[in-house]
Amino acid sequence: MTLATHTEEQISTFCAQLAPVERAFISHAALGYCALRRDDQWFLYSARLRLDSTMTVTPATFKTSTVIAGRIPIDTRSRSVRKAIEELLGTFAVTDASVQFEAEDNGSYSAYAVPLHRSGLDRSALAILKIRGGRGWEKVDREEIGWRLRGSEIAFESLSELCGVCDAGDEPGSLEIVAAPVTRILSTSTAKQNKATLMLSCSSELDVDACRLSYRVIQGSTVVHRDSVAGKRLNWRPEHGNCVATHDIDIPEGALVDCAVSYQGETHQQAWITDRSAVGNPRRAAFEPSDIELLAMQSMLRDEDDKNGRGFEVAVAWLFWMLGFNPAHLRNSKHHEDAPDILVECEGGFVVVECTIGQLKADKRSNLKARCVNVEKSLAATGNRDVLVLPLLVTRFSHEQVTADMEDAGKAGLHVLTRDDLLALMERTRQVNSPAAILAEWRTALEANRAATRSPQTLAT
Incomplete structure (x- = not known):
């Protein structure tokens, strides 16, 4: 399929951003989808391809006479992420069905890439690519479909709830590709009195030496200390298919730690670590x-x-x-x-x-x-x-x-x-x-x- 110039550029930008960490998504890719019946064919309503090195893919299916939805693993071992994306543009197979992702009237698709989220606040995604096809579903009667879903064998309140359960996004005529960070600040990180314990993980498919933990210690509204530690200086251990490391730092009592983790110089995630028993505000x-x-x-x-x-x-x-x-x-x-x-x-x-x-x-x-x-x-x-x-x-x-x-x-x-x-x-x-x-x-x-x-x-x- 020939893609519009801008669409080709956006897909290339997205894939280039993922290239250094693409190995982390081998066996960790899943497609959530929802399709509606029209003229005896299944047409894609909404879908999300999720890439997450911590994810275990559990297949799921849902089907009525007018709606199918589900979640299936996507092979990224024998093909690149780009190839997997391209194979979803047009007609692709899901469990017991063939689904068509309609193009726009000009025969192509439009795309918008969000590389490495620009906000400094905590994010659940590293990068996102949104691909839009035909706009035919924008006028779909969602209330009627929701009414039918309420009475189905497996009841759902609405089309939105069904898409949410299947992780299929919820934007008519679109495919979203979401790549999660491959290195993260873990929620088990703590701050207590005069010590903070920062825990981070990295995909075992990657070189942990390329990670870096950076942090600022904030007391009141003043930064009192800032530092970083390279991945090669951390002691890593295997845990649930990933590598995990711990780093302790001394902090003033009641201080806040603003920390971030990067891979090959690109920031992947940021988090605030506080003593939850202390409130300085x-x-x-x-x-x-x-x-x-x-x-x-x-x-x-x-x-x-x-x-x-x-x-x-x-x-x-x-x-x-x-x-x-x-x-x-x-x-x-x-x-x-x-x-x-x-x-x-x-x-x-x-x-x-x-x-x-x-x-x-x-x-x-x-x-x-x-x-x-x-x-x-x-x-x-x-x-x-x-x-x-x-x-x-x-x-x-x-x-x-x-x-x-x-x-x-x-x-x-x-x-x-x-x-x-x-x-x-x-x-x-x-x-x-x-x-x-x-x-x-x-x-x-x-x-x-x-x-x-x-x-x-x-x-x-």
Whole structure:
């Protein structure tokens, strides 16, 4: 198949990023898929090819007269990741069926690669490639399909739930390829009183000497120490098919450790390690008697039963307050329906926040831009023309769920926080933060994303 020039470039970029670590995905690749019946053929609704060196692939299938879905292993031992991707463009075989991934009207596909996530916050993916085909499924009657699924032999509430269970993504007419980090900071890392124990893993298929653990020790809002240790200086041991190492560092009591792990100079994952019994942030300490460990707040950030998003907005405003910002939750009042959801102030300027419980839709992006312009005009009219105003779009969806929309947000000059970002920011609330520094981080990430999206559009074949 001949691909459009831009599509070919994006696939090549993605595969080039994975080339140094591709061995880690041998026997660790799985395709989650969902297809719908039309004209006696199965057409791909949504799919995700996941590459994860820690994953054990368990095949699964689901089938009705109009829907098939499942998860199958993909062979990357006898063929490259690129070859595996190319074989999914067109017609491919799944369990007991043949599925067609329709191309666009010009006979090709469009693609968008997200190499090495640009945000400094914790991510569950190393790189993502989104390939879009025909747009025919965008008008599918999801409610009707969901109603039928409720009464199937194995009941599902909706097409979204089915896609979620099968890890098939949930974007009509698209294939997503998600590569997980091959070296990670493990959740078993701890900080207690004057010592932090940082644990990291690396695929046993790779050279552990090429890993590097880097870290900053933060007390209050001040970095008191920064250092790194090369993989060859760590003592590695085999564990569950991977290699694991431990590194102890001395820290001031109650300090926060910002650590990251890289492979051949490319950062793969970042994490915040804190003493969970110590809270150095008085705002969080004052809040926690009402919400121990912020469990209720976490639930509000994830709650899919919150259909109008008001609880989500409240939790976002609380989070900003605990980070040291001064948030005003304007849309909590019927008198402010044309206002930003949340207006946030700090020493470095203002953040105009639009919240969404789903995709980063065009109306959400345009509303945020308009409300940001209104704030800028008002500031200019009162002699504050030089004050920074940053537009921030916050979604309850994960980063993986909105990858395809990130390009449009970047082009519009909007910074985006996903659920992944919010949960990572919650970890930072254990220490006093500098809102101005966080605002500067967001501004830098926004500029990087805008620069990355200045690429040629998909060309016709």
